[in-house]
Each structure stands twice: as structure tokens, then as C-alpha cells.
Amino acid sequence: MASIDIVGIRKAYGALQILHGIDLTIRDGEFIVLVGPSGCGKSTLLRMIAGLEDISAGEIRIDGRRVNDLPPRDRDIAMVFQSYALYPHMTVAENMSYSLRLRKTGREKIAAAIDGAASILGLNTLMERRPKALSGGQRQRVAMGRAIVRAPKAFLFDEPLSNLDARLREQMRGEIKKLHHSLSATSVYVTHDQIEAMTLADRIVALNGGVVQQVGTPLDLYDRPANLFVAGFIGSPAMNMIEGRYRSDRVSAWVELAEGLILPLHKTLQRAGIDEEEAADVEDGAAVTIGIRPEHIFLDPGVGGFEATVELIEPTGLGTILHLRLGGVSFKAFSLERSDAAIGDRLSVSLPPERLHAFDAADGVRLI
Amino acid sequence: MSLVASSSRHISGQRPLLQRLAMASEPYLYVAPALILIVAVMLVPLVLGLSYAFRDVRLLNPFSGGFVGLDHFRVLASDVAFARALKNTLLWAGASVSLQFTFGLILALLLDRPFRGRAIAQALVFLPWAVPSFLSGLNWAWMFNPVVGPLPHWAFALGLTSAPTNLLSDPTMAMWGPIIANVWWGIPFFAITLLAALQAIPRDLYEAASIDGANAVQRFLSITLPFLAPTIAITVLLRTVWIANFADLIIVMTNGGPADRTQIVASYIFTQAFRRLDFGYASAIAVVLLVLLMTYSLLIVLLRQSLLRRA
Numbered sequence: 001m002a003s004i005d006i007v008g009i010r011k012a013y014g015a016l017q018i019l020h021g022i023d024l025t026i027r028d029g030e031f032i033v034l035v036g037p038s039g040c041g042k043s044t045l046l047r048m049i050a051g052l053e054d055i056s057a058g059e060i061r062i063d064g065r066r067v068n069d070l071p072p073r074d075r076d077i078a079m080v081f082q083s084y085a086l087y088p089h090m091t092v093a094e095n096m097s098y099s100l101r102l103r104k105t106g107r108e109k110i111a112a113a114i115d116g117a118a119s120i121l122g123l124n125t126l127m128e129r130r131p132k133a134l135s136g137g138q139r140q141r142v143a144m145g146r147a148i149v150r151a152p153k154a155f156l157f158d159e160p161l162s163n164l165d166a167r168l169r170e171q172m173r174g175e176i177k178k179l180h181h182s183l184s185a186t187s188v189y190v191t192h193d194q195i196e197a198m199t200l201a202d203r204i205v206a207l208n209g210g211v212v213q214q215v216g217t218p219l220d221l222y223d224r225p226a227n228l229f230v231a232g233f234i235g236s237p238a239m240n241m242i243e244g245r246y247r248s249d250r251v252s253a254w255v256e257l258a259e260g261l262i263l264p265l266h267k268t269l270q271r272a273g274i275d276e277e278e279a280a281d282v283e284d285g286a287a288v289t290i291g292i293r294p295e296h297i298f299l300d301p302g303v304g305g306f307e308a309t310v311e312l313i314e315p316t317g318l319g320t321i322l323h324l325r326l327g328g329v330s331f332k333a334f335s336l337e338r339s340d341a342a343i344g345d346r347l348s349v350s351l352p353p354e355r356l357h358a359f360d361a362a363d364g365v366r367l368i
Numbered sequence: 369m370s371l372v373a374s375s376s377r378h379i380s381g382q383r384p385l386l387q388r389l390a391m392a393s394e395p396y397l398y399v400a401p402a403l404i405l406i407v408a409v410m411l412v413p414l415v416l417g418l419s420y421a422f423r424d425v426r427l428l429n430p431f432s433g434g435f436v437g438l439d440h441f442r443v444l445a446s447d448v449a450f451a452r453a454l455k456n457t458l459l460w461a462g463a464s465v466s467l468q469f470t471f472g473l474i475l476a477l478l479l480d481r482p483f484r485g486r487a488i489a490q491a492l493v494f495l496p497w498a499v500p501s502f503l504s505g506l507n508w509a510w511m512f513n514p515v516v517g518p519l520p521h522w523a524f525a526l527g528l529t530s531a532p533t534n535l536l537s538d539p540t541m542a543m544w545g546p547i548i549a550n551v552w553w554g555i556p557f558f559a560i561t562l563l564a565a566l567q568a569i570p571r572d573l574y575e576a577a578s579i580d581g582a583n584a585v586q587r588f589l590s591i592t593l594p595f596l597a598p599t600i601a602i603t604v605l606l607r608t609v610w611i612a613n614f615a616d617l618i619i620v621m622t623n624g625g626p627a628d629r630t631q632i633v634a635s636y637i638f639t640q641a642f643r644r645l646d647f648g649y650a651s652a653i654a655v656v657l658l659v660l661l662m663t664y665s666l667l668i669v670l671l672r673q674s675l676l677r678r679a
Contacts, residue, residue: 050575050579051578051579052575052578052579071578072575072578072579073578073579073580073581073582073583075579077579078579079575079576079579081572081575081576083570083572085570085572085573085575085576086576087573087576087577087590087591089594089595098577098580098582098590099580099581102580102581102582102586103581146576146580
């Protein structure tokens with residue numbers, strides 16, 4: 001097991017910049033998830049750690065050793081590919097033992113290693129099959145088995161679950177997490193699925209456009225997204241974003257939404273540990289984007305609520321997603337209660353100030 | 369099918385004879401066009417050709433044409449020229465195919481990786497394939513000729529030969545003249561087909577193998593070769609049969625000489641048929657060649673099947 005240091009990594013294909021200077025320290029035994037939309041450079045970064053892509057600038061160190069110029073075979077890492085990349089002409093056992101055979105490991109040691117991996121992954125009865133005779137989930141397990149037999153310094157996962165159906169994905173997600181618990185191996189996991197990121201990661205690295213947006217624990221990213229991108233990317237259904245104008249006087253701060261709706265910011269400031277005095281840093285009248293997660297909107301609070309019109313109702317079984325309109329603003333609310341509201345009904349809702357996020361409308365950076 | 373058949377039998381009692389006949393022949397009429405085509409185009413010439421092998425057919429003898437049974441084959445069994453032609457065919461086909469394959473594979477591997485001007489290089493590599501075989505035969509014959517060609521002088525200058533002589537007139541080496549021409553001419557076939565097969569190999573397998581710790585040679589042996597094997601089997605089969613039957617270059621460059629040293633079975637057939645005008649004997653040789661090549665093809669096809677089953 002090892003730590004991985006990524007220092008000022010850049011990647012360019014000709015004039016096209018893919019990664020704009022990534023700095024990241026992955027601690028020994030940590031499970032890091034790189035998450036972002038497609039084209040954000042997360043797979044490129046992973047492949048650079050693996051040695052499958054050249055590094056345009058910067059440095060990657062595994063266990064303190066600079067690996068920029070080392071070929072993949074000398075980096076002692078294992079990778080699970082999205083396509084699994086199993087050798088179709090080899091049996092499951094041969095696929096799993098290939099790396100050990102290349103290293104001229106003794107026959108008994110190989111047998112012990114693949115038996116061990118096979119029983120962890122429940123592959124014992126499939127060892128003589130070829131990949132084409134396996135189901136998607138089984139192939140995925142073989143790909144994982146191929147990675148763990150070697151006890152490498154680090155595991156790299158490149159969207160390993162995206163070719164599985166939803167149920168299998170959930171199951172494998174759990175198995176990967178269990179596997180990480182028992183092996184506590186340094187792992188870097190690439191995905192575009194924020195649920196996978198939230199459930200698996202010790203720390204999430206949110207990437208967009210080749211730039212790190214935020215690094216933190218899953219709940220950090222959920223509770224205090226650093227900018228609009230992270231706020232919109234983490235969480236499902238996505239956070240509501242409402243344009244407004246920040247106002248403050250010496251006594252309090254509030255946000256004017258469209259059509260004269262006013263949201264007091266008092267408690268938000270307290271939660272953020274910001275004095276209302278300090279908050280005055282945000283210029284009075286600045287354009288801000290207010291974010292609130294659908295699950296944090298109170299329905300039927302009684303007093304002090306806004307009157308909103310129900311536009312659409314989406315029952316999810318677990319709860320209900322209500323599409324609401326308040327003045328000129330549309331937003332969603334999620335409630336675990338089964339709603340008996342009908343389209344066109346008017347509901348009283350409240351947006352708890354301590355649950356509000358405020359971002360600079362121009363550059364998307366978190367203000368409060 | 370059986371349902372239709374039983375129902376037509378059921379009502380056949382009431383139908384007139386002509387209609388019953390038409391119904392009975394219906395399935396045969398459907399397949400007739402294909403059958404007629406196969407019989408006319410393939411079977412009739414084949415059977416005619418085969419029949420010559422058992423008849424005395426000499427164009428210069430108006431009384432020939434009678435059935436001679438296995439006489440041709442008895443003569444053939446003790447024909448020294450045929451035995452030598454058979455040996456030459458092995459050398460000709462074996463050397464040509466293995467060299468074409470080796471160079472074709474090397475070219476395909478080189479062309480499989482991206483570099484500047486790859487499109488032009490590909491076009492150039494495939495150029496010899498477009499040259500008519502007779503033209504390339506003449507061209508190479510001239511190149512080996514010390515009077516007009518540079519090759520003997522180069523070989524002499526490099527110390528390979530003691531004098532700038534014509535390779536094609538050296539009885540011990542003459543076979544290599546057409547072989548070299550054939551290799552030059554046939555490399556593109558292997559390069560094209562192997563390149564296509566190479567490009568069908570998923571890239572991530574190579575990436576997985578390099579992460580697993582394989583170096584370039586190990587990647588070639590454990591991924592490239594198993595993936596290419598079925599293609600290699602089928603192309604080697606096709607080329608061997610084609611080259612064993614391919615006498616153009618030999619006829620043009622050496623005409624079987626000097627002293628029959630470059631005579632292969634195919635050119636021997638050509639000589640018997642069109643020089644001695646003994647079509648019967650030529651057909652008998654052709655039948656022997658056919659049987660040998662069919663046996664060889666069967667072996668290769670079986671090999672390929674087993675390779676495909678493994679993959």
C-alpha cells in the first residue's frame with residue numbers, strides 16, 4: 001500500500017488543455033473518488049497515475065518515488081477497466097494469474113493467491129470458464145480478482161460499474177466498499193455517478209473542465225459545496241438554484257428574490273460562523289445565487305411560509321418530489337411524506353435560513 | 369414443411385395429374401436456379417477436367433481420346449521431372465508464404481501504430497499488389513539480369529557473389545529469383561489482412577497487460593498472437609493454395625529452367641498442356657495437385673476451427 005502525490009499535473013493534446021494543474025495528496029489506504037461530468041479529465045488523470053498517458057507537466061509520486069517516466073508495469077498498481085479488459089482467450093484462472101505468471105511467481109503461491117481472491121469474490125466455480133461464458137457482473141468480479149491477486153500498491157478503478165444494470169451496480173458498489181474495508185488498499189475510483197462517489201469515498205475530488213472544484217469528505221461536499229458546480233452535481237434531486245440580490249444593513253442580511261420575495265439570511269450566517277458584520281463584505285446589492293436542496297424545503301410549516309403552487313408531482317415510492325412555483329421561481333421539494341396534493345393546489349412552504357447556500361452569481365464561488 | 373406436404377397429399381386425390389406433378393416438383397424448381405448455376409459453372413468443367421486425367425488426350429494426335437484408366441498416374445509415379453517439380457513446389461510455396469507472411473506481419477505491426485505520413489506509407493505498401501504479375505515478373509527478371517539490372521552488381525559489390533552473374537541462370541539458386549519477386553509482390557496481401565486483424569484488437573487489452581506487468585514482447589505473445597491466429601491460419605491457407613497454383617512469375621522469369629530447376633507442379637502442368645499439348649497427362653498431374661492441396665486445406669481449416677473454439 002502506498003500514498004500517491006499529484007503535484008501540478010497538466011495534460012494537453014496539442015493546443016487542447018485537458019487538465020489545468022491538479023494538486024492532490026492521496027493518503028495510504030485512502031479511498032479517493034474522482035467525480036465529474038464526462039470530459040472533465042477524471043479518466044485522463046487516472047490513466048496518468050497508471051502510466052497509460054504521458055504527463056505534460058507536473059509530477060506524480062507513488063510512495064514518494066517519482067513515477068513520471070516509469071512504464072505502467074513498473075509502477076506496481078492494478079487497474080479495473082470500464083470494459084473489464086479481460087483476456088478473452090484465457091480462462092478466469094489464467095486471467096487472474098497472468099500478472100503473477102509474468103512475475104515468475106511460484107506455482108503454489110499463484111494457486112494460493114487466486115484461490116484467495118476467488119473465494120473473496122465468489123468465483124470458485126467459474127475458474128475454468130472463459131470471459132465470454134460469464135455474465136456482466138461475473139466479468140466485473142474477475143476484473144477485480146485480477147487486480148487483487150497481486151496485492152499492488154494502489155487500485156485504480158475506471159468507471160467499473162457503468163456497464164452493469166442498476167441492481168447489480170448497487171450490489172457491486174457494496175462489495176467494493178467491503179473489499180476496501182478488508183484490504184484497506186489505497187484506491188482511486190473514477191465515476192460520473194454521484195451516488196457511487198458519495199457512498200464509496202473517504203474523500204471526493206470533484207472535477208470540472210480539468211480543474212479541481214472541491215476536495216473533501218462526501219458530507220463536506222453535500223453540506224458545504226464550494227461552488228455552484230459542486231452544489232449542482234452532488235445530490236439527487238439536484239439543489240434548487242434561485243437568482244437573487246444580496247441585501248444587508250447594519251442589523252441583518254437578506255436576499256431579495258424575484259418579485260419582491262425576501263429570504264432572511266440570519267441563521268445561515270450563524271451556521272457559517274460568519275458575523276453579520278463580516279458578511280457585509282458581500283456588497284449590498286450583489287447578484288447571488290441561492291441554493292437549497294429539495295429535501296430541506298419544509299412543506300406545511302404553518303406560520304411564516306410562502307404560498308407555492310404545485311406544478312407537478314413525482315412519487316418515487318420512498319417519498320414525493322413536488323415541482324412548485326413561487327412567484328416567478330420554479331423549484332423542487334422532496335418530502336418523505338406521501339403527499340395528497342394535486343396539481344394546481346397551493347401549499348405553504350418554508351425555506352429554512354440555516355439550510356440556504358449562497359453563491360456569487362458571477363463566478364459561482366460560495367459566499368455563505 | 370411437413371404440414372404443407374401432408375395437406376397437399378390429402379387433396380392430391382382430386383387433382384389432375386399435371387397439377388400433382390407441378391406440386392411435387394415445386395421445391396426442386398425453387399432451388400433449380402442455384403443448382404443449375406453450380407452445375408454449369410463449377411461441376412461440368414471440373415468433371416470434364418477430371419475425366420481428361422483418365423483419357424489419352426493429345427492435341428497433335430487425332431486418334432487420341434480413348435480411355436486409359438490409371439495409365440497417366442502410373443507414368444506419373446515414376447516421372448522424375450514431376451518428383452522434382454513437387455519438391456520445387458514445396459520450396460516455392462513454403463519460402464514464398466513464410467517470407468511474405470513474416471514481412472507482411474512486420475509491416476502490419478509498423479503500420480498499426482500512428483506516425484506522421486502513415487496514410488502515404490500504407491498506400492505505398494499496398495502498391496505492389498496492384499502491379500500485374502506478368503509485369504512484375506518481367507521487371508524482376510530484368511533486375512536480376514547483369515546487362516540491364518543493378519542487383520547482380522550490388523550482390524557482387526557486397527561480396528555475396530564472386531562475379532556479377534544472373535541469379536536466374538544459376539541452377540542451384542535460380543528458384544530464389546521467382547521467390548524474391550513473389551515475396552515482393554505478395555507482402556501487401558498479408559500486410560492488409562493482418563493490419564485489419566490488428567486494428568480489431570481492443571486497445572484496453574494492451575493497457576491491461578502492461579499494467580499487469582507485460583513488456584512489449586510478452587504483450588505480443590499473449591495478446592496479439594492469439595488474436596491474430598485465426599486470421600493467420602486462413603490467410604496462410606489461401607496464400608499457400610494460391611501460390612502453389614501460381615506459375616505466372618516462373619513462366620515469365622525462368623520458364624521452368626535452367627534444366628527444369630525452377631519447374632513447379634503448376635508450371636509443369638502448363639508445360640505439359642501447352643508445350644507438349646498432352647492434355648491427358650497434364651490433367652492427371654492437376655488431379656494430384658488438387659488432392660494434395662485439398663488435404664492441406666482440410667488440415668488448416670481444422671486447425672483454424674480449434675483456434676476459434678479456444679478464443
